[in-house]
Amino acid sequence: MSALSERPANPVVGQEIPHEAASLHVTGEALYTDDLAVRTHGILHAHPVQAPHAHARITRLDPSPALEVPGVVRVLTAEDVPGVNDAGVKHDEPLFPSEVMFFGHAVCWVLGETLEAARLGSLAVEVDYEPLPSLVTVHEAIEAGSFQGGQPHMERGDIEAGFAGAAHVYSGEFEFAGQEHFYLETHCSIALVDENGQIFVQSSTQHPTETQDIVAHVLGLPSHAVTVQCLRMGGGFGGKEMQPHGYAAIAALGSTLTGRPVRLRLNRTQDMTMSGKRHGFHAQWRVAFDDTGRLQALDATLTSDGGWSLDLSEPVLARALCHIDNAYWIPNVRVNGRIAKTHKTSQTAFRGFGGPQGMLVIEDILGRCAPQLGIDPIELRSRNFYVDGQSTPYGQPVRHPERVAICWEQVLTTGDVATRKADIAAYNASHEHSKRALAMTPVKFGISFNFTSFNQAGALVHVYKDGSVLITHGGTEMGQGLHTKMLQVAATTLGVPLSTVRLAPTRTDKVPNTSATAASSGADLNGGAVKDACEQIIERLRAVAAGRLGVHPADVRFSDGHVGKVGGGATVPWADLVNQAYFQRIQLWAAGFYRTEGLHWDSSAMHGSPFKYFSYGVAASEVEVDEFTGAYRLRQVDIVHDVGDSLSPLVDIGQVEGAFVQGAGWLTLEDLRWDESDRPSRGRLATQAASTYKLPSFSEMPEVFNVALLERAHEDGAVYGSKAVGEPPLMLAFSVREALREAAAAFGPAGTSVDLASPATPEAVFWAVQEARGGAEPPHMTAMVEGAPGVVPDQPGADAAPLRPRSEQAAQPARAGT
């Protein structure tokens, strides 16, 4: 147990408490960014002019007719930008483009007294376009050689020897879809110019510091002239990690030019057609097994569909490569990655950040190959688990690999898997037109930002003279319960009741230079910083208490709002001690800082130990598939997941359940469709509403859903022994997809292997059933090929640049006057 991970007696962490803002949420009092608009006098509303082409040059843009529309105040164009006309950190995302790069690209923005006036104004803006050829699919981009950014290469062992000596070699291709975040609250920013030209931006952003950086560089200001606050988000899921910056910059620019507050809230259609999504991927692979089904070699080339600009595509791709092994030991590995440049929205972070895409490749491979190998998939997977002493393909030793096996055994037992498998076999034998299957999949997910520098955080803790405590930290709240956990951490470290501590909204003038609330790292990083700040204050109070109680400082204990000595005896109320300390001129506030120790990572070589630890989990899912329609039911799900010693069990179980369902949505329901035709609407997102983009609802919920947290799961390397939870359980949903595959295969003879498209919609399952019954390969799928040495995936050209560490860095804001 480390000093970081050890809990005091009677800690507030670990208690099952409700979300800190629950009472505000249930009474309608919790404010989101857009709720501030009606509370802001004289606010203007921004509306975009969206281009109706996937790719075009803007030959003329005349905003003057818009100014004739009653209520229109101003049209913002590239000429208005005092700083840099760029909304991203890669300098490849002009805020006001001269070239349209995707259907729906905003070419300028209209400000109006009302949103309706701004909308009518946007229709009046005259724009002439010269349409250009466009690449809409990842295949088109591969054929055209249209790539962007670095091309990472990860290799271990001897790839050719791995294939040469193998008993079984298979090769295949797999293309799978991305995912729309569909946070219930769309992107929103409100900006105003405060006293002395200070820009104040309220934004629904996971990364206030980077929003601040981008606003500053668009306005040509130093960062100290811009403050960003995020009250909370109505969901983020990665979609507000890098995407909010441009919208915030538009609002801030409008505010500086008009002197009035500006509100930019995307409506749902705008949000879906303009903001980035999870990357879809294309994978070419060949794999080798020995005669017992043990993985010998994996050779793969992953091509992510990056959309029109880089955004976070490089680190997403790096994480995909780092998770292609999932929980499996593969001695010989070669994986190449590249980012297709297509005329679509700029794809971005989404819960898992490439990890799910990498892991989907290996889980698909194992699901397809198990019948060929004649090994039950449950056995095939567990046979390949990492064991102690083994390392990932990028060279990081796998710590606690036994936790996968423990979770696996627990699910086998508590889920009564053997009995249910027998029941399923009996059901399938007696039902010709309906089949069931149960599949189990593991998760191993690396925690920390790959890019080492991001693994730092800050916090500001104030203790007031009356003993009440106000904390702020660099993380943002999007429903994940981070603020709840931070309150628990502060109360635990200070030894006060939860009610003594209040949390103030995330602001860049309270805690500077923060990392995104992302990579599941919010509690680890900010919790470390909150704890550090509280400990500084406690150390100062300890001396005061020692004098008052007449004991050695080391023997002072802070617990439940009372300060006493080890072993009991007289105590002093916390507030009295604080008040006394004030009069002794003791500093009662502290800035805390945390950096994750022991990380190193070379992205150009794709080698190192980028992760502080791995999170583990296992799920078993049982489905029933109808032969005639491909429709299915999710009958039962059993999960055991490792969150370390939970900081907040209600919050953590909620995260596991929510992530699983969101993962199941990605893999089975949510079907992004772009117009791939040659019509003028080419490149248009066809699924731009909740009516056409199917989200998980109650109807798709598991009929039985059992979630347990792994016990005795202490993690030495994180605050109070906990582990991250946000992303890893999303990937437990692979079990649903694999169960659907096995149920479809059950319509064919024993040993049938089917190719299942992703998402595995009822339509995709229908085609998989047809394949199992001797029909053709499902649409958009490619049949697997057997035989050594396999089909070698595309290899990078001589001119392919590796990832560069710099490419993962955030933008430096432009300095004033430069």
Add this chain to the structure above:
Amino acid sequence: MTEPIADSATEELLDLTVVVNGVPRHAKAPARRLLSDFLRHDLRLTGTHVGCEHGVCGACTVLVDGQPMRSCLMFAVTAQAHEVTTVEGLGAIDSMGPVQQAFIECHGLQCGFCTPGFLTTITAYLEDHPHPTADEAREAISGNLCRCTGYQNIVKSVLRAAELRAERAGTTT
């Protein structure tokens, strides 16, 4: 999906009166002002949230004469002469209704954005079905979307709300 704000420069404004949470509320708004926008922007009752903007997600659900309605699919003018209840009308922090209390206890929310629509929907449902089974609870709220929770705790919240309701009524379940 437009959202005109007060003092529309382009449309004729009507004097509207809608009884919201038991109080007649007056505002000027155009004829095609959505009830959701009227509540949020004209009456500043921002507890009602707009999610999908076309009747699918249910986040904007309010009660009209006690029945759940999508306020994004209804004009404010048509709500005149009806009684509208929003999340603000279900109970304040010191006087919460059973559904509100249950959502807190059962961790039935994460980001909270969909929550008001669930609360109104469930409140109306329990009026007519005070003792639902788990299956009935699921069915009752199957028209609302939540992107965070995975729904399990929302089902628990419905069942717990029914218990709290019965306790408050002095009966046993």
